[in-house]
Amino acid sequence: MTSHTSVAPPPSLDFTINAEDIERINQEIMDEDLLVNDAIASLKPEEQTYENIVVPLVKIENSLSGKISLLASLSQISPDAAVRDASVAAEKKYEDFSIDQGMRHDLYTVIQGYIDRTDLDSLDHEDARMLQKTARGFRRSGLHLPEDQRKELTELRKRLSEVCIEYMQNWSREDSTIKFTKDELEGMDDDFIGGLKTEEEDGVTKYILTMKYPVLKLCKNENTRKAHLTAFESRSRENIVLLEEALNLRRKCAKILGYESHAAYVLEVKMAKDVNLVNKFLEDLKVKLHSAGIKEIETMKELKKKEKEARGEAFDGTFNSWDTSYYERILLESEYSVDQEEIKKYFSLETTIAKMLDIYEKVLGLKFVKVPSSKAVVWHPDVQLYECWDNAEDKHFSGYMYLDLFPRDSKYPHAACFPLHPSYLDTNGERVPPIAAMVANFTKPTQTKPSLLKHEEVVTLFHELGHVMHHLCSRTKYARFHGTSVEGDFVEAPSQMLENWCYDTESLKILSSHFETGKPISDEMIDRIIKAKNVNAAVMNLRQLFFGIFDMTIHTSEDENLDSTKVYNDLRKEISLVDAPKGSCGQAAFGHLMGGYDAGYYGYMWSKVFSSDMFFSKFEKNPLSGETGYAYRKSILEKGSSIDGMDMLKDFLGREPSSDAFMREDIGINL
Incomplete structure (x- = not known):
């Protein structure tokens, strides 16, 4: 640490927290919040000033947001069933409380009145933005509506919150x-x-x-x-009824607020803004990819026919959903000589993480220091803790990063970044450092072999660590604008951009080290990985389009008796060109629909357009350029959501964004 400031980092989070602590902290959060809200609501007109309204609102939001994030995350990561249950109960209780507080007309009258009387241009940028977003939030909550409609909205939202929490609980605890x-x-x-x-x-x-x-x-x-x-694809079947109830609740809420559909309500605060624009984006891609998808399936069907003959088995002429991954692997191995089992020998987890962090250090101007396990307070012995320091500017402490990378019972089942604590400026103008965790389910090491990553898992690691970097590099005044709080259809772009390092020759040389010999991966193997990048790109992207179109279809539907299983399976065949397994119900385990991506799944492909544009216009010539990386950190990562995503993009690119790189590099279609 000698190259950095001698100031010791602040303590990391305390994961000795138990079920009783969760209940107590949750109650303290609500009590503190209520106290501030009551004080603001009771202000007389002459007392309604910036100091009496904006300052306490910001202070309470800043100081409580980390505690709220931590308590909610424990339901997905804690190995203690009592802690997980207490986390779910606390989240339900807090959601109900915040819905009630968000619908307080007395609070609305005071704050909206102050906003209406204030020249926002005279305020600091983040102050003005916070008030604009607050006013928009009031309108989106329906506080301008008559009392009976406000009451109805409150009840509908509370039930919706319960339904979503129950669905997610079923999904993450699924153990069939x-x-x-x-x-x-x-x-x-x-x-x-x-x-x-x-x-x-x-x-x-x-x-x-x-x-x-x-x-x-x-x-x-x-x-x-x-x-x-x-x-x-038939797991969590009990979630079907919860999803369909959620769709009706969302529709009712949107109608009361004057929106045509839940999707219209959601998109108002996204980059895309408009349902028709999103539908056109998805439909255009579907048309462009359709014939390429049919060709790719025919290629795999031929492989299936040959393999069946070689095995002495009858070929019935069909190509099914359980065939795609299998024959795609055979295609990669036979046509492109990409053998994932061979490739993974070059990517042992521990070594890959160390080398990946080296790349992030070089490109973003950071420094990572692993905290010895004897000193790290973590929620499970497998979890690692790292300090992050700024190596480009003031050499100060930048935040903490936790890595929780192996599967265990009742743990979050996929890969994700959990923002455990946001960064902001406290009342003394001092920066409170951010804390984030990357959670994944990679193969556990054995006594004789380390955890080895397939190339796609290396991509996942880079992607999710990209979200962590967004947190660690963010420098906003307010917690609400921190890190990945950007528009939902831009949030994936910074992480998706970083995936491109996994297809760069120099970066793969740095990242790789054979777990037995220590040798880097060969140029020949790298060449095959890069050539194979767009193999089955149409089939893969059609699958993503199917998810996006299904999501938009159910969230614009007027049908109160919508059969989500029929819609899901019909669209799957039409768009992804392959039938769902008979009797299955994939939407029952489509966590995005209930975990914050409702009417937003299109954002994965939407943001991919921007991520490709950023990488291929700025980083392609020298992916490891610290200069370009620093510009990216300043223009995109630091800003959080204190600036609109489109404005950040234009600032970084120096022009309007274009989809040319996406179509050429990710889809394999030259326009």
Whole structure:
């Protein structure tokens, strides 16, 4: 640490927190918030000043937002069932409380009155923006409506909150299993099979598979792939009724507020702004990709036919959803010689993380220091803690990063960044450092072998760490504008841009190190990885389009008795060109719909357009340029949502964004 300031970093978070602590802290949060709201609501007109309204509002929001994030995150990451349950209960209680507070007319009258009388241009930029967003929030909450409609909205929103929490709880705690014999798992590697639990059935050893991730890439037995994918896409069936109730609640809320649909309500605060614009964006891509998708499926169908002949099995002429990943792997191995099992030997998790952090240090001007496990307070022994320091400007402490990378029971089942504490300026003008966690489910190391990452897992690691960097680099005055609080259809762009390093020769050389020999990956292998980047790009992007179109369809529908299973399976066949497994209900485990991406899933592809534009116009010539990286950090990452996403993009690019790079590099279509 000698190269940095001698000032010791502040304490990290205290994860000795128990269920009773959660309940107590949650109550303290609500009590503090209520005290401030009551004080502001009771102000006489002559007392309604910036100091009496804006200052306490900002102070309470800044000081409480980290505690709220932490308590909510524990339901997804804590290994203690009592803590998880207390976190869910606290989240429900706090959601109800904040809905009630957000609908207080006395508070609205005072704050809106002050905003109406104030020349916002005379205020500091973030002050003015905070008040503008507050006024917009009041209108979107319906505080301008008559009392009976406000009451109805409050009740609808409380029920919606309950439904969403219950759906997400079912989804993250899903623990169904399916059993196969060793023969039925033909093609799965011994490491995988050796890590499975077993039980005896009629003298036969059965291997128990969970639904954490499907095993579709390697298993040669089509019936096994079919059975596993059908079970995987039929999980959390109890969520169907919750999703359909949520759709009706969202529709009712939007109508009361005067919006045509829930999607129209959501898009008002996104970059896209307009339902028709999003639908056109999705439809245009669907048309452009359709014929390429059919060709890709025909190519894989030929592979299936040949393989069936070689195995002495009958080929029935079909290509199914459980075939896509399997034959895509065979295509990559046979046509492009991309063998993920060979590639992963060059990416042991510990080494890859260390090298990845080296790249982030170089490009973004940061310095990471691992906290010894004996000194790190974490929620599980597998979790690692890092200090982040600024290496480009003032050498000060920039924040904390936690890594929770291996699967365990009742843990969040995918990969994500959890913002545990935002950054902001406190009342003394001192920066409160941010804290974020990356949560994933990579293969655990064994006694004889480290955790080895497939290339796609290296991409996931880069992507999610990109969200963490957004948090660590953000420098805003207010917590509400910190880090990834940007518009929902821009939030993925910074992380998606960083994925491009995983297809850059120099970066892959730096990242790779064979777990036995220490040698970097060969130029020949890198060349194959880069050439294979757009293999099945149409099929893959059609799948993403299907999710986006399904999301927009159900959130613009007027049908109160919508059959979400029928809509999901019909659209899946039409757009992704492959049928869903018979009797399945994929929407019951589509967590994005209830976890904050409702009417927003299109944002993954929308933001990909911008991420490609940023990388290929600024970084392509020298991806490891500290100068370009620093400009990116200043223009995009530091600003959080204190500036509109489009304005940040234009500032960084020096022009209006374009979709040319996306179509050429990510879809493989030259316009």
